[in-house]
Amino acid sequence: MMSDDTPRKSPIATRRRVLAGMSALPFMGILGTKVSAADYPTAVVNTTGLAVTDDKVTVGILHSVTGTMSISETGSVQAEKLAIKQINDAGGVLGRQIDFIQEDGASDWPTFAEKAKKLLVQDKVASVMGCWTSASRKAVLPVFEQYNGMLYYPTFYEGLEQSPNVIYTGQEATQQIIAGIDWVVSNKGAKSFYLLGSDYIWPRTSNKIARKHIEKLGLEVVGEEYYPLGHTQFNSVINKIKLRKPDVIYAIVVGGSNVAFYKQLKAAGIDMTKEKPLLLTISVTEDEILGIGGENIVGAYACMKYFQSLPNDNNVEFVKAFKEMWGDDIVIGDVTQAAYLGPWLWKMAVEKAGSFDIDKVREASPGIEFAKAPEGYVRIHENHHLWSKTRVGHALDDGQYEVVYETEDLVEPEPFPEGYQ
Amino acid sequence: MIGDYTLVEFSSILAMQGFAGLILFSVFVLMALGLAVIFGQMGVINMAHGEFMILGAYVTWLCSQFVTAYVPALFPIYFFIAMALAFVASGALGILVEWALIRHLYKRPLDTLLATWGLSLILQQLYRSVFGAREVGVSLPDWMMGSFPLTDIIEVPINGLFVMALTILISLAVFLLMFRSRWGKQVRAVVQNRPMAGAVGINTKKVDRLTFGLGCGVAGVAGSAFTMIGSTGPTAGQLYIVDTFLVVVFGGAASLIGTIASAFTISQAQSTMEFFMSGSMAKVLTLLTVVGILMLRPEGLFTLKMRR
Numbered sequence: 001m002m003s004d005d006t007p008r009k010s011p012i013a014t015r016r017r018v019l020a021g022m023s024a025l026p027f028m029g030i031l032g033t034k035v036s037a038a039d040y041p042t043a044v045v046n047t048t049g050l051a052v053t054d055d056k057v058t059v060g061i062l063h064s065v066t067g068t069m070s071i072s073e074t075g076s077v078q079a080e081k082l083a084i085k086q087i088n089d090a091g092g093v094l095g096r097q098i099d100f101i102q103e104d105g106a107s108d109w110p111t112f113a114e115k116a117k118k119l120l121v122q123d124k125v126a127s128v129m130g131c132w133t134s135a136s137r138k139a140v141l142p143v144f145e146q147y148n149g150m151l152y153y154p155t156f157y158e159g160l161e162q163s164p165n166v167i168y169t170g171q172e173a174t175q176q177i178i179a180g181i182d183w184v185v186s187n188k189g190a191k192s193f194y195l196l197g198s199d200y201i202w203p204r205t206s207n208k209i210a211r212k213h214i215e216k217l218g219l220e221v222v223g224e225e226y227y228p229l230g231h232t233q234f235n236s237v238i239n240k241i242k243l244r245k246p247d248v249i250y251a252i253v254v255g256g257s258n259v260a261f262y263k264q265l266k267a268a269g270i271d272m273t274k275e276k277p278l279l280l281t282i283s284v285t286e287d288e289i290l291g292i293g294g295e296n297i298v299g300a301y302a303c304m305k306y307f308q309s310l311p312n313d314n315n316v317e318f319v320k321a322f323k324e325m326w327g328d329d330i331v332i333g334d335v336t337q338a339a340y341l342g343p344w345l346w347k348m349a350v351e352k353a354g355s356f357d358i359d360k361v362r363e364a365s366p367g368i369e370f371a372k373a374p375e376g377y378v379r380i381h382e383n384h385h386l387w388s389k390t391r392v393g394h395a396l397d398d399g400q401y402e403v404v405y406e407t408e409d410l411v412e413p414e415p416f417p418e419g420y421q
Numbered sequence: 422m423i424g425d426y427t428l429v430e431f432s433s434i435l436a437m438q439g440f441a442g443l444i445l446f447s448v449f450v451l452m453a454l455g456l457a458v459i460f461g462q463m464g465v466i467n468m469a470h471g472e473f474m475i476l477g478a479y480v481t482w483l484c485s486q487f488v489t490a491y492v493p494a495l496f497p498i499y500f501f502i503a504m505a506l507a508f509v510a511s512g513a514l515g516i517l518v519e520w521a522l523i524r525h526l527y528k529r530p531l532d533t534l535l536a537t538w539g540l541s542l543i544l545q546q547l548y549r550s551v552f553g554a555r556e557v558g559v560s561l562p563d564w565m566m567g568s569f570p571l572t573d574i575i576e577v578p579i580n581g582l583f584v585m586a587l588t589i590l591i592s593l594a595v596f597l598l599m600f601r602s603r604w605g606k607q608v609r610a611v612v613q614n615r616p617m618a619g620a621v622g623i624n625t626k627k628v629d630r631l632t633f634g635l636g637c638g639v640a641g642v643a644g645s646a647f648t649m650i651g652s653t654g655p656t657a658g659q660l661y662i663v664d665t666f667l668v669v670v671f672g673g674a675a676s677l678i679g680t681i682a683s684a685f686t687i688s689q690a691q692s693t694m695e696f697f698m699s700g701s702m703a704k705v706l707t708l709l710t711v712v713g714i715l716m717l718r719p720e721g722l723f724t725l726k727m728r729r
Contacts, residue, residue, distance in 0.1 A: 066546060068656045070554035199701045227700035230660040232651045233448065235441030236695035242574060243430060256660050259556060259652030267578035267650070269568035291556025291652050
């Protein structure tokens, strides 16, 4: 899927080539621990006119901080700013401090495209961390491909896409769905499923994959339904669920509807802690629980790659740093963590390539490993998605999840899953 | 569908669906009543109606935060205080808005649409700046959550009952106010003939201001009640605005009875259809039906007989 003309080389070979190009320069610093900008003259590391100077490199942050989506995207902005600050404190990228220009997509897809163009054409940013909804990503995609930018996209999404100009730091659908369903089937003995979602591409594609997988296992889907975005009355579907008596309610409801759905589910006497039926969701992170209220969703299971409560050392440090920067009451959801990966993965790719040039960063990206990721070790796949683990969390009444299961190995990203389309 | 279920199950379906429809009906009436007062009696198209509701919701949230922190003993009944405060807050904002904005536009009804739409955007961003972009969770006293199990299948949600009771109460209050009080008589007089009403000594400006305030206040109470069933965020008001206008326009703009009849028709149709098909299809069919009926009866279900 690489679109540039140069033949694909192993990243190491790329680096050698870059080093060879610099052989006239005094050979210093490479072996040392501290990277200094003087070792990487701007003319060499920036051959395409990006916003890179001798002591500074500019990147873009493009999220909605106004409009409906700001509810979700605020966390991503905070995570990206934290990552940039930490990278700067540790010496920056190739000895240059990262400066960012933040633009507001305003929850409006054409605005996203316009701002993306501004960042790439006028500001010449070296990379962009941004977008949240698939609609906004689809809107900026032609811009990134035309002007050859690099986008780090944080949200778990439906897959079916693989652009040379995007690194997807969230999960594509199969990574989020299959392991979770396998887990409820083998550990909870689930036999029948009721699929439910908001009516747009992500829940529909996800449920399609879920349905195929459930049917492959020889189990039953007893209902599948979609409600318009923003729907606030779920009494009818809750009645249907009660009559159909599925073992699992598989819910992909998003936004304000989420709050209505869980409150009404509880009011209708479905006690999720009894797990009859059990509720499994892929759309409720700790962020959403703030609005829903922990007491209304306690007992539900969520399938994600990251939970704030993950006990590993990386995460403990990350949560501490996040709270120091943004306040103690903040919660961190799956996407927020994925957004935090963006700047780091970009920094590592730049350092591996020894260059800020987009083509070289792209070439260097596959195989990049980030062992200090809060979710644990991740690696960039050839297809620009991340190898990562899938986890199941159990909602507690304080709005946090307790991790009850994680896959043993990293799950391979398959944006175009065979047999699921 | 019937084939899959036993007779008991089927009758339970009917009972539960009937009840779900009634809850939806109450929700519709509650959210449309304030708008019906403003739109029907004053002819002002208030696009910021949803934001007045959300102000009520935020007041409820502030109340719940305050009560949990300082007077936990009041927690079980704080909701009633919150609703009263929501009425006062939204009503006061409504009066302010009428004074600053609406009264200059009475002769230009379409401009009120733009002005109030702008107001709704301003209020949304204001909420976002003050309360943060994320949704807030309003915690409710335990007695308001959960349900009464009647049979194995039938369970009656308590918050649904609460919304129904509240709707009846508010509707009654608005009716008494509009049709049995001196002030209501003045409002109706102003609606029917503004110059004549002024000529017989009614202070029409004051009537306008209070009517607008009343409509907004009722919206605030509705918003407060909806914290039980929906979300509270800067843009949550937008979730209700389409349905609200649908109910008011379908019912016949100038008639409060029409609003209630229309809320009943739409809610029952929607909840029945939702049961037999997916939610999106049910919504599409509901809207199609409403559009069809409005083509035949452009004035809505109920119209006031008056000389034009």
